[in-house]
Amino acid sequence: MVVEVEGVPIHLAHPDEIPIRWVGQEEAMRQLLAAWLVLDEHDLPMNPRLIGKPGVGKTTLAYAAAKRLGREVYILQATVDTRPEDLIITPVIEGEGRLRYVASPLVTAMLRGGVCILDEGNRMSEKSWASLAPLLDNRRYVESIVAGIKIKAHPGFRFVATMNDDASTFDLPEYIHSRLQPQILIDFPERDEEYAILKENLPFADEQVLEYVTDFLQLAHAADESYTVRDGINICRYTMKLMQLPGHHMPLKEALRLAIVETLGEEALRYVPPS
Numbered sequence: 001m002v003v004e005v006e007g008v009p010i011h012l013a014h015p016d017e018i019p020i021r022w023v024g025q026e027e028a029m030r031q032l033l034a035a036w037l038v039l040d041e042h043d044l045p046m047n048p049r050l051i052g053k054p055g056v057g058k059t060t061l062a063y064a065a066a067k068r069l070g071r072e073v074y075i076l077q078a079t080v081d082t083r084p085e086d087l088i089i090t091p092v093i094e095g096e097g098r099l100r101y102v103a104s105p106l107v108t109a110m111l112r113g114g115v116c117i118l119d120e121g122n123r124m125s126e127k128s129w130a131s132l133a134p135l136l137d138n139r140r141y142v143e144s145i146v147a148g149i150k151i152k153a154h155p156g157f158r159f160v161a162t163m164n165d166d167a168s169t170f171d172l173p174e175y176i177h178s179r180l181q182p183q184i185l186i187d188f189p190e191r192d193e194e195y196a197i198l199k200e201n202l203p204f205a206d207e208q209v210l211e212y213v214t215d216f217l218q219l220a221h222a223a224d225e226s227y228t229v230r231d232g233i234n235i236c237r238y239t240m241k242l243m244q245l246p247g248h249h250m251p252l253k254e255a256l257r258l259a260i261v262e263t264l265g266e267e268a269l270r271y272v273p274p275s
Helices: 026-036 058-068 106-111 125-128 191-201 205-223 230-246 251-264 266-271
Strands: 004-005 007-010 048-052 071-076 089-093 099-103 115-119 141-144 150-153 158-164 181-187
Touching: 026 158, 026 181, 048 058, 058 071, 058 115, 058 158, 071 106, 099 106, 106 115, 106 141, 106 158, 141 251, 158 230, 191 205, 191 230, 205 230, 205 251, 205 266, 230 251, 251 266
Parallel strands: 007 099, 048 158, 048 181, 071 115, 115 158
Antiparallel strands: 004 007, 089 099, 141 150
């Protein structure tokens, strides 16, 4: 799709379609939806950030919340190499002496009234965050130096940033910190929720595998280990594959232990549930 902004044709990105469903932790969902609510014509949606360890479901929550609102979802993966133009508009050479301007997922969401999920936002440098400052306050616009235009956000546009709670990230500048509120913490799920998440993602998995891996994860959480449900899904999947490989049948317990070691390393065996 192509739209014109101040007379400049802009090629839009495609929305993301992911077959996922949010399971459990409805309080986090409620907080996120409340942040996006607009109460009055003078009110504005907030720009929340979801904080937690890698793999706890921050992006899944944001995507599911956007779908509850019936909005298109655009995911922009932030990295240490993300430049301001990557966040806004990128020029692409098209034929001799011609440029095509391609909107980022963020700008596409702004123009379409969709939801932008800036994934792992605290991996991004201050220079890139600075280009978003006017979008994240009551101005709600970005400027493209490349295309020479100012792009205003549709009233339906919503923004959320996910941020990993680990050491491999940048500290946010204070002027951005104050624009990304509220901070919603996504913690490890309770046992019944964790089991439900595994079941939702792996409906074909053996019940014994799901129970075993749920117990494994809960023991790891109790020890403040950083293993997440994403790790659990990988352990379950690999266990089932090891057990069902044609001509190489492996017993359940042996397959589980091998899957844990190959996924997380030998040290993870300390959290293997007692037989």
